[in-house]
Amino acid sequence: MSDDAPLSAAYLEARLRRTGAERYHNLHRFHRRLHSGGCSYEEVQAWALNRYYYQSMIPIKDATVLTRLASIEDRREWRKRIEDHDGTKEGDGGVERWLKLTDSLGFSRDYVRSTEGILPGARFAVDAYVEFCRARTPLEAVASSLTELFSPTVIGERVSGMLAHYDFVSRETLAYFSQRPPQAKRDAEWALAFCLANAHTRAQQELVVKALEFKCAVLWTQLDALWTAYVEREAPPGVWLPAGWPQAHSGAAGVAA
């Protein structure tokens, strides 16, 4: 088979699943720490605060993808993602459910919504995801959502692990995750079928794999930033710090001058 002969749908799907098995953020040390009860209260606070930015930008990302889809049927399908996150009425939707988690961890909604205290590395990664969906082909934009193929299992591990290990979370405060698996499964199956049907050439198939690799890096980079700032306690200047933590660098100017 020549290098640019298209892969079979089965082989492309296998490549995508292997990409997840090698790059999805369930392999990251922060996730293992979070699920196994190794995180401090402050580390869970930092994770929830920073991941709020990702959650809050998902409907913006999905609206961006909506602008790229030419078919009414495809847009009807994709619109469900925005409804899931923004909800259909006051107090409903995934973003609102994420705010219930940050409420329970002692953050004011104004502070969380301001995103003032989040890690620049997390913000840059999320913004790169939105920009990817704006600038790349619709096929790549859809393919970048395929990390959801791998999320239902991980969500199950996360919820059971967190409930078992942390007395400061509950089924109510983790309500976000109880809703996600069926939505993620529906969305991922649709996106996978879309990619298998629309990646005709080997070059398009490689772009689909690259888009999934990119999205895995978006998720991984957010956890790297959390680990550096809150596990190693090397937070960059200007971000949220737990009460009592020293500002890492504001006093250091003299040292390095």
Add this chain to the structure above:
Amino acid sequence: MSDDAPLSAAYLEARLRRTGAERYHNLHRFHRRLHSGGCSYEEVQAWALNRYYYQSMIPIKDATVLTRLASIEDRREWRKRIEDHDGTKEGDGGVERWLKLTDSLGFSRDYVRSTEGILPGARFAVDAYVEFCRARTPLEAVASSLTELFSPTVIGERVSGMLAHYDFVSRETLAYFSQRPPQAKRDAEWALAFCLANAHTRAQQELVVKALEFKCAVLWTQLDALWTAYVEREAPPGVWLPAGWPQAHSGAAGVAA
């Protein structure tokens, strides 16, 4: 003085200089390690390889700013930055000088230019900088270049420190830095004068400070990514690894499944 009364030019300049003293990446532990001889050869390789992406995007960033400047005189001034980086003839310019450094560290130019092996966290930070200059006001785009107010001193420390501690670098391979201080000084003085002259309201002055904070975070985030991947040896999947380093995660799928 009311909270929204404009600051004096002298006070705004002092705020900008304090921002640099508190947030510029000379305060980052990777820079201290690099200058003091604490980096391994592989860490210096990783720094040069990843920073190539930043260097290579600076003329793109500056061309983006050029699209935002309404005045011919301002564009003439700003154009010098693109000339400095892209040069005026074959083999000239800052990007070319950076490639002399990566040459000397054993990378092929094709590999470096491909940017295939760079850290996603470094790429996202650099891309955020270009996007900032495209999307924000011209005042903020110019203000985001003000980190150059702080670079000449640091470049002096870096070159003397690296020459003193590493036998694998030389004045020739560090030629990039020998050219930069007078260019950076000229550019930073012009940009500072532009910001002081064009930030009329307190709100505009706050945007200027925020733009410098943003740019400090762009630089800081690149060094956080280097530290995690190459000092802690927790490289994300798919990036360049020194010969003999194990792929951190490709074998780990089973562990976290």
